Amino acid sequence: xxxxxxxxxxxxxxxxxxxxxxxxxxxxxxxxxxxxxxxxxxxxxxxxxxxxxxxxxxxxxxxxxxxxxxxxxxxxxxxxxxxxxxxxxxxxxxxxxxxxxxxxxxxxxxxxxxxxxxxxxxxxxxxxxxxxxxxxxxxxxxxxxxxxxxxxxxxxxxxxxxxxxxxxxxxxxxxxxxxxxxxxxxxxxxxxxxxxxxxxxxxxxxxxxxxxxxxxxxxxxxxxxxxxxxxxxxxxxxxxxxxxxxxxxxxxxxxxxxxxxxxxxxxxxxxxxxxxxxxxxxxxxxxxxxxxxxxxxxxxxxxxxxxxxxxxxxxxxxxxxxxxxxxxxxxx
Amino acid sequence: xxxxxxxxxxxxxxxxxxxxxxxxxxxxxxxxxxxxxxxxxxxxxxxxxxxxxxxxxxxxxxxxxxxxxxxxxxxxxxxxxxxxxxxxxxxxxxxxxxxxxxxxxxxxxxxxxxxxxxxxxxxxxxxxxxxxxxxxxxxxxxxxxxxxxxxxxxxxxxxxxxxxxxxxxxxxxxxxxxxxxxxxxxxxxxxxxxxxxxxxxxxxxxxxxxxxxxxxxxxxxxxxxxxxxxxxxxxxxxxxxxxxxxxxxxxxxxx
Numbered sequence: 001x002x003x004x005x006x007x008x009x010x011x012x013x014x015x016x017x018x019x020x021x022x023x024x025x026x027x028x029x030x031x032x033x034x035x036x037x038x039x040x041x042x043x044x045x046x047x048x049x050x051x052x053x054x055x056x057x058x059x060x061x062x063x064x065x066x067x068x069x070x071x072x073x074x075x076x077x078x079x080x081x082x083x084x085x086x087x088x089x090x091x092x093x094x095x096x097x098x099x100x101x102x103x104x105x106x107x108x109x110x111x112x113x114x115x116x117x118x119x120x121x122x123x124x125x126x127x128x129x130x131x132x133x134x135x136x137x138x139x140x141x142x143x144x145x146x147x148x149x150x151x152x153x154x155x156x157x158x159x160x161x162x163x164x165x166x167x168x169x170x171x172x173x174x175x176x177x178x179x180x181x182x183x184x185x186x187x188x189x190x191x192x193x194x195x196x197x198x199x200x201x202x203x204x205x206x207x208x209x210x211x212x213x214x215x216x217x218x219x220x221x222x223x224x225x226x227x228x229x230x231x232x233x234x235x236x237x238x239x240x241x242x243x244x245x246x247x248x249x250x251x252x253x254x255x256x257x258x259x260x261x262x263x264x265x266x267x268x269x270x271x272x273x274x275x276x277x278x279x280x281x282x283x284x285x286x287x288x289x290x291x292x293x294x295x296x297x298x299x300x301x302x303x304x305x306x307x308x309x310x311x312x313x314x315x316x317x318x319x320x321x322x323x324x325x326x327x328x329x330x331x332x
Numbered sequence: 333x334x335x336x337x338x339x340x341x342x343x344x345x346x347x348x349x350x351x352x353x354x355x356x357x358x359x360x361x362x363x364x365x366x367x368x369x370x371x372x373x374x375x376x377x378x379x380x381x382x383x384x385x386x387x388x389x390x391x392x393x394x395x396x397x398x399x400x401x402x403x404x405x406x407x408x409x410x411x412x413x414x415x416x417x418x419x420x421x422x423x424x425x426x427x428x429x430x431x432x433x434x435x436x437x438x439x440x441x442x443x444x445x446x447x448x449x450x451x452x453x454x455x456x457x458x459x460x461x462x463x464x465x466x467x468x469x470x471x472x473x474x475x476x477x478x479x480x481x482x483x484x485x486x487x488x489x490x491x492x493x494x495x496x497x498x499x500x501x502x503x504x505x506x507x508x509x510x511x512x513x514x515x516x517x518x519x520x521x522x523x524x525x526x527x528x529x530x531x532x533x534x535x536x537x538x539x540x541x542x543x544x545x546x547x548x549x550x551x552x553x554x555x556x557x558x559x560x561x562x563x564x565x566x567x568x569x570x571x572x573x574x575x576x577x578x579x580x581x582x583x584x585x586x587x
Contacts, residue, residue: 099496104497
């Protein structure tokens with residue numbers, strides 16, 4: 001009930017515009033991969049190519065080693081969870097979940113049993129006789145998930161499934177998605193533009209931009225050691241400091257030329273990469289941390305965003321001696 | 333002011349319903365002519381009408397033509413609306429226009445055209461040819477209602493059904509049509525009502541077996557009688573029942 005996915009040199013063009021440009025990606029069986037990028041980066045198009053809702057202009061999609069060219073969605077070992085749930089409003093939840101099994105000719109009693117088990121898996125035990133309109137958004141999304149998983153696909157495709165939910169519910173559903181995926185071992189390919197969601201659930205994040213894959217790796221890797229400036233700034237807030245000839249605006253540094261990328265939370269008083277004394281311009285309490293704008297005394301034009309511990313609330317004008325705990329230099 | 337507006341409303345209703353009210357009232361006339369003065373209440377004309385074999389046969393024909401032609405118009409209209417709503421074809425705007433166009437053509441012209449066609453091709457006139465005429469007038473109606481009712485919501489559900497392994501006929505039968513149950517019922521009932529009342533096409537395209545409006549017309553040729561009022565009242569009763577059914581089954585539930 002799981003398979004690997006190979007995207008081999010896939011391009012997708014609509015008329016003159018190139019939506020995907022020579023994209024290659026290997027997804028291991030049982031992996032939870034998140035395609036992350038801004039809208040229009042081609043992530044949904046890539047998902048549609050895997051699911052069979054579109055055919056690539058060039059290149060091949062293989063699932064479990066089998067070439068998927070020319071296979072319609074119903075003949076692929078994939079199912080999709082759609083952003084707007086796309087439940088069948090005229091059917092009970094049980095009939096919704098059992099729909100795929102019905103199409104595969106499974107007997108009514110047997111598919112009802114399986115549907116009830118799937119509803120239990122997503123935390124909707126005993127609600128099989130309800131109809132979709134009686135449910136909240138989060139519950140509907142669970143039914144959509146149960147429906148897609150009921151046919152035991154090798155690969156489950158999720159098209160921004162949590163996009164319509166409020167923040168708290170989204171966090172909760174992320175945890176559940178992750179734990180369900182662990183339990184059943186199916187390959188999950190999940191599309192989102194929310195980098196926090198990506199980090200919360202992914203085994204591996206694939207960052208996409210303008211039809212190309214910018215970067216991919218485990219969340220920690222992509223966040224702390226991004227390969228491109230786009231990834232660095234898309235994954236979270238980042239201070240970019242130009243370095244030329246071993247010289248940063250605030251003084252000499254033992255680093256190669258390029259752009260020094262510092263995350264706001266990586267800047268502390270004890271960090272080994274010294275920035276030196278910095279004047280606080282303004283500071284605000286953000287709950288988990290204090291967010292401050294500072295400027296090095298030696299380079300007053302360089303404004304840095306810093307996340308300081310909750311306990312230290314500096315006054316504007318105060319001077320702090322700061323350094324970076326982790327950093328990366330990207331060539332520009 | 334308030335009184336005036338109520339008065340206006342009352343006048344409007346009187347204007348619309350007075351002829352029908354007179355028709356129904358004089359169907360109970362205890363005399364030979366459906367004209368004033370009203371001589372008393374009698375059910376004898378209804379007795380006569382209900383015992384008239386030709387009239388009852390015509391009533392059956394009307395019912396048959398209405399149901400069968402409406403079902404055909406509904407299925408054709410549904411398939412056309414689905415195709416044009418889902419697939420972007422070159423010239424689909426033109427196709428939509430052509431499908432709706434018969435709505436703007438007078439029934440007389442439709443009937444004359446079909447009559448010529450049937451004569452040319454040697455098709456004999458029957459209830460079938462009248463039914464074909466009714467499909468021609470009701471297909472644009474069904475198409476327009478169903479095309480307007482198809483939204484993206486259904487489109488995504490259809491996509492999901494395909495993804496879960498449904499063949500195209502299963503998508504139509506198990507997802508698209510049930511999701512459009514209300515508009516389908518509305519289109520069907522309206523078509524039945526139109527076909528049930530239709531005269532010109534039925535008159536020109538039938539020969540030996542005729543529909544009720546045609547039968548009534550031949551009764552009228554021999555002069556006014558409360559019997560024609562009684563038939564007219566019965567026809568009106570059926571139309572009203574259909575409209576009320578439509579209201580209760582379709583529009584109430586849709587709210």
